[in-house]
Amino acid sequence: MKQQQQVGTIVGSSVHLTGAIKDSSDIQIFGSVEGEVSSDSKVIIEESSYVKGPINAAEVVVSGMVIGTITAKQRLELNPSGTIKGNVDTSDLLIHSGATFIGKSNMPDTKESPVVSEEKEDFKLDEEAEEDEDTEDKD
């Protein structure tokens, strides 16, 4: 029982779980889960496993089968043996060759918005316009 304090939740391969599981530490799934899986840390879906339901975590690694939406705030990795049938929402997506992904991916736009650059251009244009006006006045 010393082990359990280091790891969070482990769903063994012989376990069939129904309902929502939540943990602040890592969740590692070898068995099958029908319901929501959420962790403040990492969710690892192992090769033998099956998850039907949404997954919310900072990091998600999929080597088994997932049917449902995945929200991985930091990173989502889909290994060659993994399958995702559902939409994913993450800022860092890594899909290995051989993996199956059926769904849409959404990434937050973290880069500098083009509107800002347009504003800069506008600013330049305004400056140019002012210069033009000045030259006109001089004339």
Place this chain on the structure above:
Amino acid sequence: MYYYIFEAPKTSQERIYFEKIRDFARDFGIAGEITQASPARTPEELTQIGVEKNYTTIIAIGHDAHINRIVSEILNLNSQAPISLGIISTDPESMLYERWGFKHPQDACEMLKYRKLERFNVGMVEPNHFFITSIKIEPKKPTRIILEVDHWQAETVVDRVEISGNLYILLERYLKPGGVVSSTLNWLLGKTEGKVDRSIFKAKLIKISSAEPLPIMIDDQVIARTPVNIYRKLNALNIITKRDRIIRENRKE
């Protein structure tokens, strides 16, 4: 004043260790009433006597089963005066030894003298069995159980279930080893056979049920049978713990 409940010593070494505790307790000025459990006076009865005599610090000395029985009785008595518990575990293989085990009896008495108190969570098996160690279910053959925990339910076949006082659940399923060829190969290569499929969960409330009633054990004592509800009582018990040691670096100047 402290009220000591010693377990009946199982070996001559344990007898000597207990005598040393008594001597050091006297030297440290924490001597109190000393009692020893026996078939005629169970740890529960001795705890009850101590509480009736208005002792507020009870020291349990012995193996896990003995300590657990005292813990359960203290919580069942629900005394109006808050009772603090001191623990000296004498079984190096046990769960409690890690926190309350002492090679030297002097260190044990030092801990009792400095009285650093911490509040601990305690597990409770309905109707009234409290535990700080763990409860176990070990069926003779793999058995299907249903766990209902907080917001989920799980169905699995297990060879062993262990639940700690803090309601950490460990499920174990011993997977069958391979055929004769692989067994022989493993034997030749010196590898251990078979794997264990483990599950670990945390819970606040657990309900365990099975097709046939399974015995629930605390330290080899059957305390209930499935179906059963298990709860966690937060901050239920004040326990004297080891002092934090400040390790100073040896400086060479």
